[in-house]
Amino acid sequence: MKRIITLTVNNRAGVLNRITGLFTKRHYNIESITVGHTEVEGISRMTFVIHTEEDAVVEQITKQLNKQIDVLKVMDITDQAIVARELALIKVVSTPSNRNEIYSLIEPFRATIIDVSKDSVVVQVTGESEKVEALIDLLRSYGIKEIARTGTTAFTRGTQKHSSNMKPYSIV
């Protein structure tokens, strides 16, 4: 299943390399990574999406990440109440005749058109990966020229529902 792991790290040269290298070394596949500054200067947040069926793998990833000296905090937030968003830019083949059709199609997704040319439009959409996926599927029939996706960025909601199946990967 899809797991979302977030980390806060010291914003030092080579930190991303150190972390992705760790994934490579341990043979874990990364579906997406997003990185950006946090509210604290010098500290960045990373969001990893990985696919794995085994809890042991997630546990091992979490522990290995925690071992890194520049990693301050690791959380597997998959089972928590979270806000997760992805941005995608989709360049769709479009002629003046079907432009309105595309407009109405993307509207329920709260997507917008941010560029128009003679034979294409660029659609911008934000939301959870599934929503982005769904929109891309819909647009596919028009012919997609290019897609750029950011990958998921996420953190926990301010309020957590009480949940008993949360998995804290602490060994004590």
Next chain:
Amino acid sequence: MVLKAKVEGKNEASTTKMSGAEMLLESLKRENVEVIFGYPGGAVLPIYDKIYDAGIFHVLTRHEQGGIHAAEGYARISGKPGVVIATSGPGATNIVTGLTDAMIDSLPLVVFTGQVASSVIGTDAFQEADVMGITMPITKHSYQVRDVSEIPNIIKEAFYIATTGRPGPVLIDIPKDMAIIEGEFDYSKEINLPGYQPTVMPNHLQIRKLVEAVSQAKKPVILAGAGVLHGKAAEELKEYAEQQQLPVIHTLLGLGGFPADHPLFLGMAGMHGTYTANMAIYESDLLISIGARFDDRVTGNLAHFAPNATIAHIDIDPAEIGKVVTTKIPVVGDAKEVLSQLIHQDGKRGDNQEWLDQLASRKEEFPLCYHGSTEALKPQKLIELVYEYTDGEAIVTTDVGQHQMWTAQYYKFKKPNHWVTSGGLGTMGFGLPASIGAQLADRSATVVSIVGDGGFQMTSQELSVIHELNLPIKIMIVNNQSLGMVRQWQEIFYQGRYSHSILSNQPDFVKLADAYGIKGMKATTEEEAKQVLKEAIEFDGPVLMDFRVVPDENVYPMVAPGKGLHEMVGVKL
């Protein structure tokens, strides 16, 4: 001395102006570094210029690989971090093997590499290599200096990181200009590493769980690894094992953590472990691993590993727990702390007398054995002789292969820190340079370097250092004129097709020793071996011995790859 004056002046003003190279050496002095293993080159010339009159002992090994393995031997015996300096590019890439070796065997090193000047980094400049990129997966942590005033703090952190928690190598890459330009030297800053907080004290609840499990167990066994040695917990291990009457098994790297002649000791576990140890693991109902990481050479086929046991795993590195085997009782903490707490718990001793009796009789019935020979020299006999002639008190270093396994089997290590071997990475060429570091760490010890004829030739240039420093190391080549372990596997698993494992064109090792100014001797029979060994150990200086052993001898007993620990072959003659 200039530097000295600056140190003394430190109380008046907390900072002093120094060049990066001076800062480096001053920091090493503050960390009480006694010896540096290194090799100069363009990018580290500013540092070497300061070493010239810094008053720290520097060993010029003949290859950077020799330098870093020597530092590993030094670290293993002294318990202090080994310090290495290599130049940029080829100097740095030559230490990659040693870094990996130290990483996997948890040895503390602080390694400095030169780097091309900041202004040309990234241009494929002369002798440039992306050392940070190359070494990230094989270091505990690494730094590249980007501001000269960071040097003291980086070095302070590096020593702290290398020696605390699970020890490991830390690399510091220093661009040439950083060694030259001046900055403020301030060594008083506190270490602040919020992302690095090793857990030393174990969780009380987990300790109670373990105590409870021990009191319930009918067939308990301790599997002790090098973590016991790193944690200086050998005494506590003995006390705990005796208190609870728990049989003890060692991993290869753990040897010496528990006295080999103790009635509770069952020997080494794993591929070439003892039958008693492996069967004890297989039959146990409680397996307590202390500072061991369940390497595949120890566990054999995991499907058959301790199938009926509750696994308790004590380790300072939380990531080791659950990595290979599912653990019921995880205890994160320092081995010494954990064992001390276990000793002082009031858990009743489990009812395991029947188990102990069974193990004792099995130990009697299935000792390590080999076919003796009156004519030729058997390698196993050779190791027994070394044990005898050194009273089992020597520091022994080895390479990797058959001789390493025979040494682990037949040299009965009684005390901690007498055993230096490359366990995790299995590095040929490790033994000779490691013995240099070991001897420098303990000048008065008898150091025996047991190497194979293959591995010896990978780092034999370090004989030069042994001669130069007149280190009285007794080098023993267990010469079977082949890459013995490779040959053994080809015999067993590849129908005797000895593809490139026979070293039929060996140099005359005695003459080679002579060329380096070292006393060389040769023995082909047991009688000669006795004479040679006696003479070598009495001789005050280095000796190289070429022991021509039976070439087709194999290491037994053995757990073949893919087999469980209970499926050992070659147990009985």
